[in-house]
Amino acid sequence: MSHLHTRTDPGPATTAGPGRGLRFTLILAAGTFAVGTDAFVVAGLLPDMADALRVSTAAAGQSVTVFALSYAILAPVLSTLTARLPRRTLLVTALLVLAVGNLVSAGADTLPVLIVGRIVAAAGAAAYTPNAGAAGASLVPPALRGRALAVVIGGLTVATALGVPLGGLTGRWLGWRAALVAVALLALAVAVAVRLAMPALPGAPAVPLRARLAALRRPGVLAVLPLTVIGMAACYTVYAFAVPTLGALGVGAYQVNLMLLVYGVGAVVGNVASGYATDRWGAVPVLVTGYAAMAVALGVLGALSTAGSAPTILVALLVGAWGAASWCQTPAQQHRLIAAAPQQAPLVVSLNSSAIYLGIGLGTTAGAAALPSGVPTMYALGAAGAVVALLVLHLGQRITRRDGAVAS
Missing domain, CATH: 1.20.1250.20 (MFS general substrate transporter like domains)
Structure with a gap:
């Protein structure tokens, strides 16, 4: 993180x-x-x-x-x-x-x-x-x-x-x-x-707070911040309820902490790799890869949860991929924000931090609402959120190209 x-x-x-x-x-x-x-x-x-x-x-x-x-x-x-x-x-x-x-x-x-x-x-x-x-x-x-x-x-x-x-x-x-x-x-x-x-x-x-929020009027910034909210909401729809959602895969109470460690290691690797990959290939390819990987990982975990159990090593690999996909987002997003508003870099990245936590809050709310419907529904909701993030990314690219903002 x-x-x-x-x-x-x-x-x-x-x-x-x-x-x-x-x-x-x-x-x-x-x-x-x-x-x-x-x-x-x-x-x-x-x-x-x-x-x-x-x-x-x-x-x-x-x-x-x-x-x-x-x-x-x-x-x-x-x-x-x-x-x-x-x-x-x-x-x-x-x-x-x-x-x-x-x-x-x-x-x-x-x-x-x-x-x-x-x-x-x-x-x-x-x-x-x-x-x-x-x-x-x-x-x-x-x-x-x-x-x-x-x-x-x-x-x-x-x-x-x-x-x-x-x-x-x-x-x-x-x-x-x-x-x-x-x-x-x-x-x-x-x-x-x-x-x-x-x-x-x-x-x-x-x-002044008004000056801090003035950057929101830039089209390039407006194209980035909603994506941060959606992407973080997608991964935290499930993460906030790790015990029941992993338990549905046959993961015991003590093993949940091991899986959270795997998620954390994946998050660190995804964060570091995203920084290098963004410098080399640009932010958008990194985000496309990350959201696609998140959709696949959560979708497969959801499918496995319907069976009530899954091989531990498979669950660990998917959880690690989920962690990497979740936390590869923001280095790339910060890159896009700074490119869109280079003179206001500290301010726009600070707004991105707020967007991250807003996404976490909304994702947790969505997960809580879906919990009575069953764990597979929660995984499906998270995977759907990652797909929506891909669509919003594409739309944001069209907006920034139209207005001449740099977002890649």
Whole structure:
């Protein structure tokens, strides 16, 4: 998930040496690891959460939807409101808010309390990650900013591959509340490390929200963002309900965490490969390949689920392909956005981050609605979403060619 967030204006570089600056970014990466784990660990915990709160799994899935939608809405708003705050103060505060949100969620005895906790956690995540990237970029010379950003956002990638399954295992061994408490403790530990180790960094110039949203008037941008929403909704129609959807394939409760690890590894590989492939062949061929692979993987998994079981190795291969297809989207999408609005690159990629979480929220809502109809229906809905993404991509290409925008 290294593509979920982008930096705001990195601001003036500090006097920290390159080596020291990159070491500071490792602390920031621990925070993005906590954010990434928190955002997606719930997928492996939903049935237990539902039992504890005496609601259906679909109802418990609202916690994923609310987190994602809250992040999507709050990210640009908080970025505007907190622009002038010193970075270290902002980062520490965001991590504390993330921790509080997880503690509230862990102590919830009703669904409404859990929802409140997830909204608070989303606010902390939305404030932390873009500013962690900005701080990391400002700690090193300009020539090392790309590397610093890769380190900071690498925490999200590691969370995709390791944090979510490890959180799921913690939930299995100690309960879902313990998994959320563990994320809170990690956030608190990183907050202390940031306060003690990070140098003071000034805030950035304020950019009005109206200016941030002005890029939406560009045809090239309008052609890209809806595709992000549809593509992420397609993959998260099923992912948010990993336990029942994989269980329908004969995957046991403990094996679900192994499959989430496979998904995460696929996501990392797909993300990295997408970056290289986009540079070499362009964004559109990468997206066509990714959406086609997602449609096939989810379609085959749906067909296998009707039988009630499938060979574990086959399921693992399909889940890995699904993960790679899901997370190959955004490097290519970011490339298209930057090409369409090069002077507003940080802003449009930030909007893409909001579109990602909006898609996750909508996909989770669709999955919850389809759950009573059966797991095959959920897989079919996800596969259909990938096909729709292909059609929207084709339509977007026609729009951008007509208006002279660059989108490939």
